[in-house]
Amino acid sequence: WIMHNWKDEECVKILKNCKEAITNQGRVIIIDMIMENKKEEDELTETQFFFDMQMMMLFGGKExxxxxxxxxxxxAxxxxYxxxxxxxxxxxxxxxxx
Structure with missing residues (x-):
């Protein structure tokens, strides 16, 4: 749960470094949030938006x-994927x- 702390440009750099470190048969595993594109107001969506706002305010990152x-x-x-x-x-x- 690292990528959400970083802006897009930095994430691309991180992923490029990961790509260089693995073989052609390798893979990279990302464990992170995938925001929903729905406009429903359920608890999950509210939680996702809460995390998104935190990442923007604290680190300049985002969900x-x-x-x-x-x-x-x-x-990258x-x-x-x-x-x-x-x-x-x-x-x-x-x-x-x-």
């Missing part, structure tokens, strides 16, 4: 939706491939 995650992943030179868990809750697992 990201799937499209924003994909942009970071592909900008990775070719594919898979969301292993994106169930209601705070954290999801994203597996990314070189």
């Amino acid at each position: 990201r939706n799937e499209k924003e995650w994909a942009n970071l992943i592909f900008s 030179g990775f070719t594919d 898979k969301i292993i868990t994106n169930t209601p809750g705070i954290l999801s697992i994203i597996e990314i491939y070189p």
Whole structure:
């Protein structure tokens, strides 16, 4: 649960370093929040927005939706990703491939 502390540019740098450190058969596992794109006012959505505001105020970072995650992943030179868990809750697992 590291990437949400960083701005997009820094996340791309972190991911590029990870890509350099793994083999072509390797993968990088990200455990972080995936923001929902819905406008419903349930407790989960409120919690996600609360974390998003905290990251912006404290670190200049943010919580990201799937499209924003994909942009970071592909900008860092990775070719594919898979969301292993994106169930209601705070954290999801994203597996990314070189």
